[in-house]
Amino acid sequence: MDADALVDTYIARLESEAARLPSDRRADLVTEVRAHIATAIHAAGRRDEATVRTILDRLGEPTEIVAADADMAGPPAGDPITPGSSIERRQGWGAIEIAAVLLMTVGAVLLPVIGPLIGLVVAWQSARWSRRAKTVLTVVVLAIFVAVPIVGLFAWMPGGGSAS
Amino acid sequence: MRDMVPSATRNSFTELRRGVLEHCVLAVVGDGEAYAFDIVQALADSGELLTSEGTIYPLLSRLRRDGLVTTTWRESDAGPPRRYYRLTDGGRRVLDDFRRDWTRFRDSADGLLGTARNERNADGR
Numbered sequence: 001m002d003a004d005a006l007v008d009t010y011i012a013r014l015e016s017e018a019a020r021l022p023s024d025r026r027a028d029l030v031t032e033v034r035a036h037i038a039t040a041i042h043a044a045g046r047r048d049e050a051t052v053r054t055i056l057d058r059l060g061e062p063t064e065i066v067a068a069d070a071d072m073a074g075p076p077a078g079d080p081i082t083p084g085s086s087i088e089r090r091q092g093w094g095a096i097e098i099a100a101v102l103l104m105t106v107g108a109v110l111l112p113v114i115g116p117l118i119g120l121v122v123a124w125q126s127a128r129w130s131r132r133a134k135t136v137l138t139v140v141v142l143a144i145f146v147a148v149p150i151v152g153l154f155a156w157m158p159g160g161g162s163a164s
Numbered sequence: 165m166r167d168m169v170p171s172a173t174r175n176s177f178t179e180l181r182r183g184v185l186e187h188c189v190l191a192v193v194g195d196g197e198a199y200a201f202d203i204v205q206a207l208a209d210s211g212e213l214l215t216s217e218g219t220i221y222p223l224l225s226r227l228r229r230d231g232l233v234t235t236t237w238r239e240s241d242a243g244p245p246r247r248y249y250r251l252t253d254g255g256r257r258v259l260d261d262f263r264r265d266w267t268r269f270r271d272s273a274d275g276l277l278g279t280a281r282n283e284r285n286a287d288g289r
Contacts, residue, residue, distance in 0.1 A: 060216020
């Protein structure tokens with residue numbers, strides 16, 4: 001691979017790794033690394049493959065450089081497991097939340113016990129509801145929509161439930 | 165058998181390096197003006213401190229954000245304009261504080277580790 005191709009590949013990898021940084025940081029970093037490479041080549045006085053490879057080796061892996069940058073910025077705000085921008089963690093209701101509620105209410109009528117249980121599973125997928133909210137919801141739903149119908153079912157069954 | 169070295173030792177040097185490195189960068193800039201590439205060279209020449217040269221750029225960016233250095237762009241005949249760094253008053257203060265703290269820290273550690281450079285007694289005390 002010739003010198004220019006080596007540099008282009010390296011910069012492309014750096015840009016790709018740096019996609020997870022804020023855009024101003026990404027632009028700065030790429031500019032600075034480009035300038036570094038240009039200066040290093042100029043200082044070496046040569047532009048052959050071996051020289052360029054040495055320069056890039058000394059620079060280090062793009063993953064390492066970007067990791068150092070992410071490190072410098074400090075830990076991200078909010079729950080890192082949440083997909084999407086952690087800063088824009090929204091409150092309120094989205095598709096998941098609406099589906100969960102529907103399953104737990106309408107679903108309780110159309111599909112007793114099973115509907116609300118599925119609704120609970122969906123509710124736990126929510127990125128907007130807090131753990132505490134989900135726990136409370138679970139207890140309530142299990143009590144009203146699951147336990148009561150099951151108890152009721154036993155009460156209605158012939159010979160079951162009440163002491164004979 | 166290199167893998168038998170407990171990773172705790174290696175990790176403690178990573179942290180230590182990170183803490184010391186930024187102050188060494190401030191010291192390299194010193195009272196004058198330095199271009200990033202020169203800073204990298206000085207650190208690389210010193211030996212142990214800089215693992216991958218590219219990681220200096222996030223560090224410099226953090227020093228800028230923290231107000232410890234200011235930068236000026238200057239035209240260069242060797243290619244793109246260069247960013248020159250100089251210390252702010254805050255940076256100077258941080259450097260002086262660290263020099264004092266580091267000396268105390270290093271002397272204490274040397275005393276306990278028995279690694280003091282000038283052996284006054286045989287047991288390093």
